[in-house]
Amino acid sequence: MMRGQTTICGALTRKGTSCQNIPMKNGRCRMHGGKSTGPKDRKKLCRNQNAAGNKARVTTGEYETITWETLTAQEQNKLRQHYGLQPYQRINNPYVMEDVRIARMLQRSREETEDIRWIQIEEALTRTQGKRFKQICSMLQR
Structure with missing residues (x-):
C-alpha cells in the first residue's frame, strides 16, 4: 500500500495475489474496473442506428x-x-x-x-x- 492510501483494489491478479492499486469509485482500480455495462440509451442497444441501410462501402x-x-x-x-x-x-x-x-x-x-x-x-x-x-x-x- 502506498503512503496515505487506506483502501486497495483487492482484485485477484494473474500471480494469485490481491491487487494493491488505488481503487476508483466502483471499488476496483483502472485495470480491474469490470466489464462495460453497455449503452444506457434504449435506442443504442439495437445496433448502430447510423449504419442501418448504409451502402457507402458496398462495391x-x-x-x-x-x-x-x-x-x-x-x-x-x-x-x-x-x-x-x-x-x-x-x-x-x-x-x-x-x-x-x-x-x-x-x-x-x-x-x-x-x-x-x-x-x-x-x-x-x-x-x-x-x-x-x-x-x-x-x-x-x-
Whole structure:
C-alpha cells in the first residue's frame, strides 16, 4: 500500500495475489474496473442506428447483408408476385436471397463505367454463382 492510501483494489491478479492499486469509485482500480455495462440509451442497444441501410462501402455486393428488411419495396413486391405471397408474409430462404444478391450485382455491373470496378463485380458475381451452385448440389444430395 502506498503512503496515505487506506483502501486497495483487492482484485485477484494473474500471480494469485490481491491487487494493491488505488481503487476508483466502483471499488476496483483502472485495470480491474469490470466489464462495460453497455449503452444506457434504449435506442443504442439495437445496433448502430447510423449504419442501418448504409451502402457507402458496398462495391461488388458479394458480402452485402440481405434480409427482408433491407430489400427495397420494389424487390419485395417482385418477390411477393413471383412466390404468390400475401402482404404480411416474408421470405427468409437464403437461396431466394442469393437471387436478390445476384440481381443487384448484375444491376451494378450494368451501371458501372470504370473497367476495373466492372471486372471486380464480374469476378464477385462468378464466386457468388459458384456458392449458389454448391447450395444446389448440397440440396440435391439430401
